Amino acid sequence: MGLQNAINGIPLEWYLIVAAALFSIGLYGVLARKNAVAMLMGVELMLNSVNLNLLAFWRYLAPESAAGLAFAAFVFVVAAAETAVGLALIIAVYRSLKSVDPETLTQLKL
């Protein structure tokens, strides 16, 4: 189980497994839902799993470098910005089309 390289008894692989599970669940949430806000919730789960992965690698492989922290911080900021813009768009679309089902938004189709 790689326990010889565990910190506080937790090997790195445990964090990676949890992050992989979160990512798959978030992927299902994005692709299999009918409501745009629910899809965004799936995207948030995926971003969280990415951050968890980054910080686990930072802690176990290179704790004195700031690269892992900087990358994770940028993911935080970009996630917040993307959520704000995405939700503003969803609310604007809902106001004019009264629907948040992505399958009904076909105006740009030829």
Place this chain on the structure above:
Amino acid sequence: MTLQQVIFIILAIAVIGSALFVVTTSNLFRGALMLIVAFFGVAGFYVLLDNGLFAVAQVMIYIGAISILIIFSVMLTRGMQAMIPRNAQAGSVAIAAALLFLILLLAFGPFRLVVDLSGVPILSALFRTESARVLGGVPWQFANREVPETYIADFGRALVDLNQFLLPFLLVAFLVDAVLAGAIYIARQRKPAEVIAEREAIAKEEAEELAALQPQPNAPTLPQGAIASTADH
């Protein structure tokens, strides 16, 4: 079983359980609350990773801001809570997600599958190196180091250092500026004349579309096929 292992298992169950609830529920408000539970769990993971700064940042950004945004939009788009939350491709997506999880588990998990390719004619010629015959289990180069005491100050200094992360920092700040400007523009206070003009423009557009669909009263009657084709647009 050390204390940290027990805490890890409890947090993992909480996070994965609430994530499953979020993606399968049709009650979006409860889904948003369970998303908050998942965020708290991930913050707990960050504490286990000796990173108090990011744990607190996670609570402040995700729970204090993003979750509130999500709850607001759930409340403002209320009419569309479908009975069945899944769409047509949910089955295949579930299989794909499970497959992805299994591949990641195999690739980065604690298992190692040693496959002897020496006998197979073509593959043994393609994969010559030792590691290619082992599926899964990356040999990480572990650090076994402690997190330095001044990791917050070092991180801060790295963000403004010309040789390190100043450029991405400025780019991200630029992105946040753009989002802020967009939000202010969308939420700007419109004068009453502007609001009336907007509404009139929308009404005129709708009336035009409606008129385009109606057959003209003094136009010659078209055959059935032609009317059906205009209605398809």
Place this chain on the structure above:
Amino acid sequence: MDAITNLLKIISDFVAELIRSVLGFSPLLAELVTMGIAAVVLITFAALSFMGLTYVERKVVARIQDRLGPNQAGPFGLLQPLADGIKMFTKEDTTPATADRWVYNAAPLVIAVFALATYAVIPFAPGVVGTNLNVGVFYVLAIGSGSIVAILMAGWGSNNKYALLGAFRTVAQLIGYEVPMLLNVLTVVLVTGSMSLIDIINHQTLADGNPGIPHILMLPLPALVFLISGIAETGRSPFDLLEAESEIVAGFHTEYSGMKFALFFLGEYVNALAVSFVFSTLFLGGYAGPILPPYVWILLKAALVFFVFMWLRGTLPRVRIDQMHALNWKFLVPMSTVNLVLVMLVLKLFPTSESAAQAFGGLLVTPWVQTIILAAVNLGVLFTALTLAARAARRFRQAEEEMIMRRRAANLAAAKA
């Protein structure tokens, strides 16, 4: 003499020793039990002070308003909190029929939990602190922003349009006033160089070669803005349009009665007391002080700040919601941002340590001179902002009067014709 000063530390050491040796627990279990006892003590302290604070508040506000306050229940009305508690317990505990039961019942608990969680990082004496996080002040802000979710839960769970509207307005106010709070706490962290509350207190005492200047002398403007934001964050008067009787029924806690409403009430007072503690830690020097024991000092300072809260409540009228948002976004946030940049400049141009002077090439000054320069810069920013705001307000009022005059003239002309 030394025993009285270190009383809290002696008691906590004694209890820890008791658990470890007499009861024979393993070190892990002993630590867990000690932390549990500390948590229970903190929660009890917060709850008891809540009871005392409701009484003190009613008395003080009553005296400001030229009346007596509660004096019927017990001598000088001292048993009034007890009477209030009995009333809360015996009130009927209703639940709206179509409300979302889990969400509705969980909201007061979540608010109470978040309000009490702030006390975990406040240092009551040297070495007597729940936990010495190296991101202590950031933790306090994050907990404050986390409690906003509970208000949305309360508004939604009541299944009541007015409660929902009240919750929206409350959340808008709370999110808005987080920004100046954050900016001003950032200014204090900039001056101190650390986010840990114990380091901030040490920077204001004579420990470790620090000059021993309370931050309120160095940074009067952040102190003022933090005070205003703190009042707005806890929903007290003059920012209490969210729960006032003349507003949307009672805001987000319309549908709550009995014990659940008591928990909301507790959350508000405990939050206000926590803000007082944090203010005294950040700006007044926490538990530092000459003669009295440290835990007495911090209680005195927090009581002083809470008295200022009560004073403002009894004196100022309520602000309208658009006035409140205008005050925040058009006045406090630009002022705090400009102040932060100027404080940064002053710290670089007039450093107090040799290494900083060599690194950037500023003018080396003593700590008191730097304090005076910082205070002057802060007050300059404050007066500039106030002048600009006054001018803008005068222009706005003149424009309004002009419009009224024009409309009156038009009406007269129309009436004559």
